[in-house]
Amino acid sequence: MRKRATAKQVAEAAGVSKWTVIRAFTPGASITEESKRRVLESAARLNYTPNLLARSLATKSTGQIAVFVDDFANPQKLPFLETLTEQLQAVGRVAMLININNHFDHVHALLHADQRQVDAIILFGTAFRDETLTDRQLGNGTPPMFVLARDSQIDGVPAVVCDAELALRDIVDHLYSRGYRRPGFMSGAPALSTALRRREYFSKFWSEKGITHVEQLSAQKYSLQAGALGIRNYLSDTSGKERIDVLMCENDILALGAMDEMRGRFDLRIPEDIAVVGFDNYELGGSSAYSLTTYEQPLREMVSIIIRMIKGEVDPETVTLPGELVVRSST
Structure with a gap:
């Protein structure tokens, strides 16, 4: 490998000190315009770039x-x-x-x-x-x-x-206004030291509207396959009259996987048989194939x-x- 040019070599070529070279590449450092011009011209000729790791020893x-x-x-x-x-x-x-x-x-x-x-x-x-x-x-x-x-x-x-509390209040208000009364919630990966609290608020706001039971579905992780499996297990074990009429998924990826499974394997209509809402406003969810109601984070x-x-x-x-x-x- 060709050896890198050093600050010392640039200093000698520009006729300045090594510390002047360092100041030339330090934003806000005190240096005259003439000295900075000479350093930058010499650095360009020698193909020199400052060693950021070495500089970090001084700047911490x-x-x-x-x-x-x-x-x-x-x-x-x-x-x-x-x-x-x-x-x-x-x-x-x-x-x-x-x-x-x-x-x-x-x-x-x-x-x-x-x-x-x-x-x-x-x-x-x-x-x-x-x-x-x-x-x-x-x-x-x-x-x-x-x-x-x-x-x-x-x-x-x-x-x-x-703000999960504000988001889920808006979502539940919207779903309630559309006439849905048998909600379900699909959660993703279990969190240890970080959390989303979307399931907690979803249940809370339905309870405030007099609906105390929210069907809980689990996907274990965030993926299309996990979303499909989560809704497959639920629909396979639940008869038509007892099924939820709206499914809230913890994020859009779970929702898209669930929608594919509902349509492809169970021949269900969305939203006529089961409505679906996600979270994140993932780009694919806005396509005509899904047209997914969701919540966009800032x-x-x-x-x-x-x-x-x-x-x-x-x-x-x-x-x-x-x-x-x-x-x-x-x-």
């Missing part, structure tokens, strides 16, 4: 943000990750994506992230165990942690999340706030934001 900041994800089967993760990486890069940070699942120990993953000298950790999944996140091995030097798009149940770890604003917390521009505290009900023909 690497610009790297670890993002922990476990449920990669959920395609709704992609819009969030796209927005997150886009906004991080816009402020000079980069994301380090770390796969957290049953094959990887959470404590070791956190230690690995810390050894990489990341500036912060974003928890973006379902199975972050409180007892391991607070393990004594981590000590006080662990980077600050934040939860994105779920409620945090970990002391000292703030979250930025869509994705860009949520990501923006968590980045401002990481940068220290706002206090690190849990923030809930309102979203928007999107009504389509599935209800």
